[in-house]
Amino acid sequence: MSNTIWLQPPDGGAPIEVEDDGRGVNLTPLLVAGYKQCEPPALKKSKSKVTEEVKDNAHAS
Amino acid sequence: MPTPANIRETSIAFGKKKQSALQTANVLADLWKLSKVNASLSAVEFVTESNKDDIGKGHEFETQSFPSHWNISGSIEKYASAEFAAWAFAYALGTAVKTGTTPHWIYTIVPLEPVTGGIELPSFSFLEAIRQAADPVIDRMAVGCVIEDLAYTLQSGPGRANHKIVVNFVGCGKLTEPSGITHPAITAETSLPGSSAAITINSVDYVTAKDFVSLELGWKNNLRLDSGHYPGSGTQSGASIMGRLEHGDRELTMKFVARFMHDSAELTKLLNQTAGTATISTQSDAENHLLITLHQAVFRSAVIGETDGVVTVAVECGPQYHATNGIISVVAETEVTDICQ
Numbered sequence: 001m002s003n004t005i006w007l008q009p010p011d012g013g014a015p016i017e018v019e020d021d022g023r024g025v026n027l028t029p030l031l032v033a034g035y036k037q038c039e040p041p042a043l044k045k046s047k048s049k050v051t052e053e054v055k056d057n058a059h060a061s
Numbered sequence: 062m063p064t065p066a067n068i069r070e071t072s073i074a075f076g077k078k079k080q081s082a083l084q085t086a087n088v089l090a091d092l093w094k095l096s097k098v099n100a101s102l103s104a105v106e107f108v109t110e111s112n113k114d115d116i117g118k119g120h121e122f123e124t125q126s127f128p129s130h131w132n133i134s135g136s137i138e139k140y141a142s143a144e145f146a147a148w149a150f151a152y153a154l155g156t157a158v159k160t161g162t163t164p165h166w167i168y169t170i171v172p173l174e175p176v177t178g179g180i181e182l183p184s185f186s187f188l189e190a191i192r193q194a195a196d197p198v199i200d201r202m203a204v205g206c207v208i209e210d211l212a213y214t215l216q217s218g219p220g221r222a223n224h225k226i227v228v229n230f231v232g233c234g235k236l237t238e239p240s241g242i243t244h245p246a247i248t249a250e251t252s253l254p255g256s257s258a259a260i261t262i263n264s265v266d267y268v269t270a271k272d273f274v275s276l277e278l279g280w281k282n283n284l285r286l287d288s289g290h291y292p293g294s295g296t297q298s299g300a301s302i303m304g305r306l307e308h309g310d311r312e313l314t315m316k317f318v319a320r321f322m323h324d325s326a327e328l329t330k331l332l333n334q335t336a337g338t339a340t341i342s343t344q345s346d347a348e349n350h351l352l353i354t355l356h357q358a359v360f361r362s363a364v365i366g367e368t369d370g371v372v373t374v375a376v377e378c379g380p381q382y383h384a385t386n387g388i389i390s391v392v393a394e395t396e397v398t399d400i401c402q
Contacts, residue, residue: 003160003161003167004160005158005159005160007158010176010177020160020161020167020169022167022392022394023352023392024169024352024354024390024391024392027158027160027169028169028171028354028356028386028387028390029385029386031156031158031169031171031174031390032171032174032385032386032387032390033174034174034176034177034178035177036177036178037158037159
């Protein structure tokens, strides 16, 4: 079970991965400080990869 | 021939996922249907304005009326379930992040942080129907609804009614009638019995001490309703609808009643203005639970009285803003995904 979440700092800096203990101990201070949920940086990369592959196949046919 | 409708035929469905914008309705896939215990239907009011006070007519009587604005409001009263608790606190407080995977979703919920989150609360569509399929008595959708206040209660006694959540909401005025959406199948809920509660307030574990009687917690957004109508906010049937629904000065209240005995510390803590945390948790099983935390609270008053012939103390708490953890946080775990996402 994945209990981590990516949060972006309020100043728009690099996202950080935070582990959720299920009681809000880690997440609450960050949310109160204005951190916002965001996509994991790695996931963004893999999404663009998939787009590229689809385009390649379309050219081949 | 039409026949009278029973109020128990009422079906409600509303946005599990939040709307993308205040005046943009939820689509079917974003809705869920739950039961409720209050019989009242939402109030949909087309407000008109008279010209009786205009000067130049020669008298004080009305000769013409004008569409003014729409007022829409409603309430959902339910016995606490993990699903509805997550929904109610997420929409009332405004910020909800989700972790976990199927079927264990954990929502960590805090009030909107105005600097980065703004002051517009998440909105949902509220659908209400009676005999939707054929000859509908009511079939309407209020778009852009926002929670005005939430009341959470725990009481002594048997039965589901002892753990309850009531939300009152306000709509931006946009109404779609007929709704054009067939209500989905009802979502099964996981009840959170009040008897499962663990309650610690200001360092006292009231459940272990077998002292606790009842608790009421309230959150009020004090929505800025009039300023929702601004130049360009939108119209419907010639009457104004709101283009924004923002919170005003938010309020958190909590009071509880506990048995008062020789070594009870409520009066001492009141006199010393001792500050501490308050945690209220309830659960059905490991996958369905609710944890409410007030990170810093003092006692505002403590009055000794009686409940069912037993000496008790009624305490009004004064929630304070904790420098690190804020005023309140709620963690809800449920098997339903995408609540207020």
